[in-house]
Amino acid sequence: MARHIYPCPLRWSDMDAFGHVNNVVFLRYLEEARIDFMFRLRPRDGSPSFSGGSVVARHEIDYVRPLVHRHEPVIVESWVTRIGAASLTISYEVKDAEGASQVYVRASTVVVPYDLEAGRPRRISAEERSHLQQYLEEADEAALVA
Template sequence: MARHSYPCPIRWSDMDVYGIVNNVSYLRYLEEARVDFVFRMAPTDGDAFFRDGSVVVEHSIRYRKQLVHRHAPVEIEMWVSDLQSATVAIGYVVRDGDTVYATASTVMAPFDYEAGRPRRLTDAETSFFEKYLEQSAAAG
């Protein structure tokens, strides 16, 4: 299955008082990578998944090595680790070559904001995410 890779810049403001990338910055990195990934769903008219609405259900991050400011971006590699009728789980590895800084996952649900409730994935959304589905993916 395919994986999506996002070169994420590290900003000076991402560091905390100890000189390492702050844990909150990691959430922003994952969000940037996830938005870049999902925009691939409908490249001609924008992001179909977020246009119709979605919510983050859960985040999990395991920090492996301290990341400090640098000029080169860090790679965020992504895949779909679980796909259900109303949720999609995205796996991540934040790395530079063989050096793994963090592994993470996000569970998202499509959401109908007009009705104020979750909705099921459309056939087009399911088809897109299936291309990246790796149910037994090793996180690095």
């Protein structure tokens, strides 16, 4: 199982009055990583996979420890924990560096593919499913409770 690695820069405006990255900013970090994962990594053969649009149906986020603003980027690791007929769940860890044990945030997002022309959700295509399965790691229920 592969994980998508996205180096995310911290910006001065991300900081709150206490010098920490503001809690809501982490959702933007997840969004940047998700877009990179779903759209920039799609097949390069002109396939329309993942380009039709998607909507976020749910976010779940656990703040593990405060992230003090600094100049070095954080790493956002992304992987898929569930693929349904018309939705998928992407999980994330925001941490210091690839392979580092210092985790600041654990999160997940339920994404629904969306047909922009028809104005409604759509099913995940076979091509999209094949791509997503490269990143599929079944969710460990015990780890989710901890």
